[in-house]
């Protein structure tokens with residue numbers, strides 16, 4: 001409850017700042033629920049004090065306008081994020097994935113370089129013939145903001161490299177504020193990272209220069225890998241060039257060394273003059289990094305090992321059931337807001353029904369909540385000594401709020417029933433799932449419709465403006481322009497951003513459909529396979545042959561095929577799909593226009609000794625070729641690995657005149 005105008009003004013300022021972080025800086029500093037509570041309090045106050053408040057009501061603020069202060073620039077190579085590891089199992093898993101991809105023995109431990117993960121803001125710097133020419137923020141990873149001048153004010157960033165370097169060099173690193181310097185800024189910003197982000201995005205670089213920003217250089221892009229062999233050598237080069245590099249990096253050869261280093265740095269953490277939130281492990285050898293390559297959002301060759309989460313104590317006020325896009329019912333504890341490591345937390349996940357039962361979590365319990373990085377906060381423990389005598393066991397609802405009786409699915413692999421209860425919606429029957437699907441459809445990695453965020457979807461849904469994805473293309477902008485908080489300009493902008501995204505790549509479109517088990521990587525595999533929306537459309541017919549072909553694709557398994565079948569069996573899904581494709585221009589999947597395997601098709605059988613199937617496939621695709629699942633007239637090469645090739649496939653291929661190469665021929669073909 002806001003008591004007076006002074007408090008209202010103060011809180012409104014905070015609200016505007018939160019908005020800015022959410023919409024402009026893309027880095028929310030509080031969770032959605034805390035944001036909502038604050039907004040509700042402000043609006044309540046406005047409602048009750050109609051005469052004092054002017055035009056600029058919180059009620060009318062839809063979202064912070066995306067910044068047009070800086071021009072957008074495409075990164076030479078995407079700036080990715082890192083996958084997280086929280087436990088030794090996650091680390092073993094990382095090693096396993098590396099070995100699998102590189103086809104090494106499972107107990108091989110390739111050399112890694114461990115570096116502290118600086119909790120700052122990443123930046124990419126361009127040098128041409130040794131001169132600093134451009135500095136870009138991370139932005140959405142693909143396009144960043146040109147903040148050359150602001151970055152130039154940072155003393156740690158050399159304007160001319162000490163050693164002459166011919167050609168273009170990209171240096172990536174982290175901008176941060178020292179803890180000691182932050183002391184003087186703590187009134188204005190919640191934490192050093194926030195302060196760094198705010199200062200970097202000053203319109204006038206004079207304002208940036210007033211803030212003591214620092215920079216640690218940590219890397220480059222694939223294109224510059226030929227300078228030296230290893231990441232550790234590259235850091236030395238960076239130092240010679242005049243950059244500051246973090247002094248705590250260390251070569252790691254096995255789990256034991258990794259563990260020691262992790263513990264050592266964690267103990268040092270508090271005494272360092274900059275915030276770190278974990279250790280980054282990078283495959284040290286650049287050639288191996290290149291072979292491993294990237295997934296959609298993170299490199300395969302690196303992982304962030306996060307420090308243990310920060311904890312806080314609070315009280316559960318209510319347990320709510322949230323329904324996700326895949327129908328999973330997740331219990332969420334609404335807790336008294338508590339500040340954990342600089343972030344105000346008022347929601348914590350309770351995972352699933354079994355977790356509540358096992359821990360006997362109840363409303364009014366005092367709980368320990370933990371938060372690690374950008375992961376959803378969770379309730380880890382209950383303080384039973386504080387449990388009120390009157391408290392009652394929480395009864396988990398057996399029904400989805402939409403009315404459907406929920407189910408626990410049987411997992412064929414583990415031969416057990418899932419812990420998660422799901423709404424059995426098959427296609428847009430459950431309102432809650434539908435809303436989540438809509439949010440997914442418009443989201444950044446999917447159709448990426450700017451201005452149509454989660455809150456706007458909720459709002460339009462409540463106003464009946466939008467019920468299914470195709471309604472987005474029939475929105476009544478005249479009506480929208482008259483809605484509270486909107487106007488002609490914002491409605492026009494929304495219209496424009498919808499129009500802009502109507503031309504869409506096939507893989508993005510497939511991902512946008514929100515088919516269960518079809519994530520970004522699977523969507524790419526499907527797009528590569530089907531090439532065009534017309535081919536993909538054949539899935540509607542649900543002919544067995546298509547699914548037989550699909551299952552042979554690397555990365556597509558029974559689960560995905562079953563899910564695609566279930567999706568296309570449903571009438572509403574089919575209707576949504578058909579209406580969407582009639583509204584959109586879905587671009588054919590583009591195979592690399594250059595490369596020595598342009599328009600050539602390959603198939604693999606048997607294992608190879610020097611590389612995994614995934615890597616071989618990636619090489620074909622990077623060179624413009626395609627990998628087929630079964631021999632056909634369209635096939636150019638069948639590569640037969642030395643280990644257990646399928647003779648039947650080889651014979652079949654030979655019969656139809658396909659060139660069959662052995663493992664050695666293959667290595668020769670790709671200069672490996």
Ligand code: IVH
Nearest residue numbers: 080081082115116117118121122174218280
């Ligand atoms: S390497 C992902 N090394 O962490 C591409 N990143 O969560 C390789 N970061 O956006 C990044 N310290 O801004 C790398 N020593 C370090 C780092 C580091 C901090 C940041 C970076 C990245 C984020 C990923």
